[in-house]
Amino acid sequence: MNIVDLVGNTPLLELSKISLKPGKPRPSGVVLYAKAEFCNPSGSIKDRAAKAMIREGIAEGTLGPGKTIIDATSGNTGIAYSMIGAALGFPVKVFLPANASMERKGIMRQYGAEIVETSPLEGSDGAYLAVREEVEAHPEKYFYPNQYNNDANWKAHYQGTGREIWEQTQGTLTHFICGMGTSGTFMGTSRRLKELNPGVSMIAVQPDSPFHGIEGTKHMASTIKPGFYDEKQADAFLEVNTEEAYQLARRLAREEGIHAGVSSAANVLAALKLAETLSAPAVIVTILCDTGMRYVSDQFWYGNGGGSS
Ligand SMILES: Cc1ncc(COP(=O)(O)O)c(C=O)c1O
Incomplete structure (x- = not known):
């Protein structure tokens, strides 16, 4: 076996404790899972x-x-x-x-x-x-792979991430929600899941401003759009604020033992906001894009705002 053979087939974690407001439980009947992409051999999706x-x-x-x-x-x-x-x-x-x-x-x-x-x-x-x-x-x-315009990018998620999520939830998921950089994760995963069950809602997460600190993600309206990005693939969009994502990254580490990057925290934040709007039983799946260990020197861990240096 080669290190490259370890890519994919990541675990699906249940986030059972964290809620949008500390001390206020999530609506009952809403289950939240997160795909642990930091388990890939270089630490990210x-x-x-x-x-x-x-x-x-x-x-x-x-x-x-x-x-x-x-x-x-x-x-x-x-x-x-x-x-x-x-x-x-x-x-x-x-x-x-x-x-x-x-x-x-x-x-x-x-x-x-x-x-x-x-x-x-x-x-x-x-x-x-x-x-x-x-x-x-x-x-x-x-x-030059050109990750923004290479169909092999989104297809990796169509063939891998989407199929794995379907199998790991035994087809019970009701919502898939995640942010976008190249949009490969969202496009490929949502395409596969929609094919398997058109009733699953696909929600794309966006930073609430062109100037944001959610590293790895794009504010689509204000940047060059990836060639394979198709906004019609999203049933809805949900905006997240950088400061709130920083705060959630700190809480994920302390409340769930998950030391993940800011885009992962933004995804979980969006999933928790979504959970607050749902009354019927629901199974939400989101993505933990990368390990937080590679942002250890960032100030946001200490509550001092942030960005990379
Ligand atoms: C930390 C992080 N989160 C999210 C993403 C977005 O993933 P995708 O490019 O598949 O949209 C990236 C992409 O580079 C990333 O580095």
Whole structure:
């Protein structure tokens, strides 16, 4: 077995204690599950998409000896490429905003990847535009998965995440809710679940402002939309506030023993808000996108606002 074989088949955790307001129980009959994607070998859900895109590149012959894997990423996909590149023997070059967390940049370098830092003011769009320029200048050098426009990204979740959630809940889920970066997780998972049961509600989570601290997610209305993003795939949208997500990340660690990143906390926050609107028995499933260990130096853990440094 290779480390890459450990990607996927993550556990589904029941979050039995946490509620929207501390001390006020959730509405009875509403069960909340969260897919523990931090159990993937590089610590995030992005292992699934990175593995699928790299495997497809090898199968189609666009990735082979002498090629470097290159892409723009807010961090987790870069860590996933770095881990898989090291395991399979390909060099990796990652473009990312300079303000991505110290831990993320360190992990990529420790896997042997090269990092190119782009303007923090331009966010993930700046990294995306810079990598395109580099690939256009030297196409022969690179395998460019382009996670924002590669169908293997969402299909990894169609074939993996969505199917696993269906099996792990024995088809009993009523709501799937999660945030979007490339939107691969939401698009692929919701597509599979809708096919299996059109009655399951798909709720997309969005930061409530273009300037937010929910790392890994996009405020779709104000950024370049991923090529495979289809807003009609969502039955509803739910907005979350960064400060509330920070607070929930702290509570998840203390109340559930789950040390997860802010986008995971934003997902759980949205799921708890949704739970408050439901009266009938319901089974909500959301995603714990990555481990919180890679944000340990972020100030939000201490209640001081936040962002990465
Ligand atoms: C921490 C984190 N959460 C959520 C996401 C969103 O996942 P997706 O790109 O599948 O929409 C990402 C994507 O990079 C991420 O890094």
